Amino acid sequence: MPNRPQLRAAVIGAGMLGIDLADRLTRSTTMTCALVAGRRTSTAGLRLAARMGCATSADGIDAVTGAGIDVVFDASNAAAHPAHWAALASAGVLLVDLTPSSSGTMVAPTVNGVRAESSRHLSMVSCGGQAVLPVLDMVTQHCTPEYVEVVTTVASASAGRATRLNLDEYITTTQYAVRRLTRASHAKVMALISPALPAPVFRAQVTVLASGIQPEPLRAGIAAVADAVRTFAPGYTVTSFTIDGQLIKATVNVTARSHRLPAHAGNVEIINAAAVLLAERHAAARKVETL
Structure with a gap:
């Protein structure tokens, strides 16, 4: 296959999420960080992005639409995302939504990552969704869930302004994704922001009431899917997994391993790791189609 130029990627949002995305793009083999767009010139994130070698703008989506971009990562907030999609829908770009806006095709790499190859509007659901959907996907293959409960705990230092403003959307979107995947008649998602010091690692606790559980194949499947997630998020671990009658409990911890992120x-x-992986998968499929 002949060498082809990298796709030009833009990040909307200059918070912790957006800057870590920009950093990952500088190390991608299929994409390059062409632009980081925020809303205020005084944003520290824009200055940091500029030092990383990315072009920056405080004009938000307006800067993106005229920059010849192929892939856009939306790391802003759920309320702004519909307008971003409206501005880009006819532009032929890939839009990866990291806000919990619930629009676009909901994807997680180990669950339905193949859909990233053809869809132009991807929803990453939420950080909690990316942590628990791989586990729940495996659970549904070995039993019939009737009730699913998810409790996520994030350190206060890892929850920025957009995260706090979007808590309702986070819960609604994650809950919808859980119900859609498991087909459980009831699902409940709760989100906790912990002020504890030292700051705790990101944690997701899953409780499932199910029938027809196949214990040994399920345990083996959980171990396999955790290994699969670690190929792109090496700090992902299922720290506990128990089956007691019809009750399944799992705890997932995710420790950040990126050099720019605290643990x-x-x-x-x-x-972010899932979003970049799926965008790279889309980019690879796009290059093959153009040969």
């Missing part, structure tokens, strides 16, 4: 920012690591 407790696993919520940023899991969603």
Whole structure:
């Protein structure tokens, strides 16, 4: 296959999420960070992005639409995302939504990552969704869930302004994704922001009430899917997994391993690592189609 130029990628949002995305793009083999767009020139994130070698702008989506971009990562907030999609829908770009806006095709790499090859509007659900959907996908293959409960805990230092403003959307979107995947008649998602010091790593606790459980194949499947997630998010671990009658319990911890993130920012690591992986998969499929 002949060498082809990298796709030009833009990041909307200059918080912790956006800057870590920009850093990952500088190390991608299929994409390059062409632009980081925020809303205020005084944003520290824009200055940091500029030092990383990315072009920056405080004009938000307006800067993106005229910059010849192929892939856009939206790391802003759920309320702004619909307008971003409206501005880009006819532009032929790939839009990867990291906000919990619930628009676009909901994807997680080990669950339905193949859909990233053809869809132009991807929803990453939420950081909690990326942590628990791989586990729940495996659970549904070995039993019939009737009730699913998810409790996520994030360190206060890893929860920026957009995260706090979007808590309702986070819960609604994650809950919808859980119900859609498991087909459980009831699902409940709760989100905790912990002020504890030292800051705790990102954690997701899953409880499932199910029938027809196949214990040994399920245990083996959980171990396998954790290994699969670690190929792109190495700090992902299923720290406990128990089956007691019809009750399944699992705890997932995600420790950030990126050099730009503190260890407790696993919520940023899991969603950004998944987003870049799926965008690279889309880019690879796009290059093959053009040969």
